[in-house]
Amino acid sequence: MIFDKQWFKRNQKFLLWYVNTAYGKGVMHIDTDQHIINIQPNSISWRVSGNQYATEFRTHDKYSKRLYYSYKIIWQAFHWFDMNIANKYYPEINLGFDTLTVYPKAYYNHWQDALVSRTVSSGGLWADIHDGAGTYVNRTATITDYVAIQSYYGTTKWRRLLRSLFSFDTDTIEGIIDSATLTFTGNGKEDALSITPSINVVSSAPNNTEAPVAGDYSTFGTTLFSTKIDYSSWNSSGANDFILNASGLANIDVDGITSFGLREAEYDITDIEPTGVSSTSSSAFSGYYAEYTGTASDPKLVVVYSSGSTTTFTPIIMTY
Numbered sequence: 001m002i003f004d005k006q007w008f009k010r011n012q013k014f015l016l017w018y019v020n021t022a023y024g025k026g027v028m029h030i031d032t033d034q035h036i037i038n039i040q041p042n043s044i045s046w047r048v049s050g051n052q053y054a055t056e057f058r059t060h061d062k063y064s065k066r067l068y069y070s071y072k073i074i075w076q077a078f079h080w081f082d083m084n085i086a087n088k089y090y091p092e093i094n095l096g097f098d099t100l101t102v103y104p105k106a107y108y109n110h111w112q113d114a115l116v117s118r119t120v121s122s123g124g125l126w127a128d129i130h131d132g133a134g135t136y137v138n139r140t141a142t143i144t145d146y147v148a149i150q151s152y153y154g155t156t157k158w159r160r161l162l163r164s165l166f167s168f169d170t171d172t173i174e175g176i177i178d179s180a181t182l183t184f185t186g187n188g189k190e191d192a193l194s195i196t197p198s199i200n201v202v203s204s205a206p207n208n209t210e211a212p213v214a215g216d217y218s219t220f221g222t223t224l225f226s227t228k229i230d231y232s233s234w235n236s237s238g239a240n241d242f243i244l245n246a247s248g249l250a251n252i253d254v255d256g257i258t259s260f261g262l263r264e265a266e267y268d269i270t271d272i273e274p275t276g277v278s279s280t281s282s283s284a285f286s287g288y289y290a291e292y293t294g295t296a297s298d299p300k301l302v303v304v305y306s307s308g309s310t311t312t313f314t315p316i317i318m319t320y
Contacts, residue, residue, distance in 0.1 A: 002075070002097065003064035008040055015039050028066045029295045032056075039063055042169050048304060052178065057168040057301040059113040060290045113289050113299055114139045114212040115146070117162035123152030126273040129161045134217025142292040143187050147199055147264040148284035155276035162284070163220050164262045165204040165212060168301050173254040175305040180249055182226070182242040182260060185288045185297035186235045192281035195274040197264050199285045200228040201242045203251055204261030220261040223247050228265040234285055252303065260301075 008015065018024040019036050030036070034046035037053075041061040048054050068075065078097040086094040117136045118129055138144070150160040166182075182201055191197060203221035206212040225248030229240055244251075252258045264283075267274045274283075288297035 003041065003061070003068060005041060008063075012039070019044070027070050028063055031296065038172065040169075040172055043172060045172065051175075051307045052304060053175065053307070054302060054304045055170075055172060057170055057303070058290065058295070058298050059166050059168055059300075060298070062290075062295050062298065066295075112139060112209060112212060113141075113164065113166045114206075114216075115141050115144065115162060115164040115289075116212065116214055116217040117148075117160055118217055119160045120152075121159070123154060123157030123159050125156065126158055129158040130268065130271055134214035137212055137214040137216070139212060140291050141289040143286065143288055145284045145286045146184065146262045147197075147268065148282055149193065149195070149197065149264055149267060149274060150280065150282040150284075151193060151277050152280055153278060155278055157276065159280060160282075161264075161268060163204075163217060163264075163268070164289075165206055165216060165220075165259060166261070166299050166301075167204075167206065167209040167257050167259040169256075170252055170258045170301070170303065171255050173252070173303055173305055175307040177249050177252060177254075178304045178306055180244045180252060180301060180303040182244065182248075183300050183302070184240050184242075184262070185299075186238065186240050186285070187288055188236050188286040189231060189234050189284065191231055191283045193274060193277055193283040195267065195283050196231050197283045197285070198228040198230045198266050199234065199262060200265040200269065201225040201244070201248060202261045202263050202269065204259045206259060209257050209259060220263055222269050224265075224269070225251060225260065231285075240287070258301070 016036060016039065019028055019030060019039055030044060032046065036044050036046055038045035041064040043055050043057045045053055045055040075097060078095045082095050082097050115138050116134045118132050119135050120129060145162050146164045148160065148162040151157065152159040202223060202225055204216065205219040206216040225244055226242035234240060263269045290298050
């Protein structure tokens, strides 16, 4: 299929030449000066030093999308050529853009980011909000909360608890993972509850990474995958880095999809009820999701890994 993993594999040599030019880096929105040695629909890789490599993953097919939308008129021309010239008169020069199963579909997401929450419109007890089933999911969020706690009128009632999940296709990692960093671009924070919240990374286990559902609210873990970021330290207009600890590194699936979750760390993860207030007020951390226009603020996972041998390890599909 066009712009899927196999297409990237077949065209890797050309793609690597392209993304290592200033023009290609600009079109593909690659913000590193490193020499790219592997590009996939959702990731790029480079050599750090010796036998150590790094791969930057996104929660969506960023590079498939960039190729499709940047050169859409060319792909449409190829489709017209296949349908009207090659298939009728010269099938041997078919360009592969002829069937509806591969065109005009632009990219193939098998992972996603989303927010999930439990909301009780008339307010409920903490145990109900914290442990009840999810009631809402948003898979197309752009700029909104990553985590949030909202009170309701009355000091013992709560209206909403919100968590977020992020899945990455990480099956291109080949080697021993040395370190990894999850980065989220903040866009705001509030503490109208005056509870001084914090935020941290945990596991999440969506039933379907292609289409998270409200029920995934109950799949978040409590094991801390990083050092928490306190309210005062949250960058509301830039990057927030979570350096993964041993538990977080162990959560990375080198053969498939890796999912992480964000939860409020002082009360949600610990299941300690905050002090309520007599109004509908919120404490929250907010930022950008992958659906926001552009790619500079995408949630991303950067994994650094080693092969153990500088001569036998080949983390790329093709070089030039």
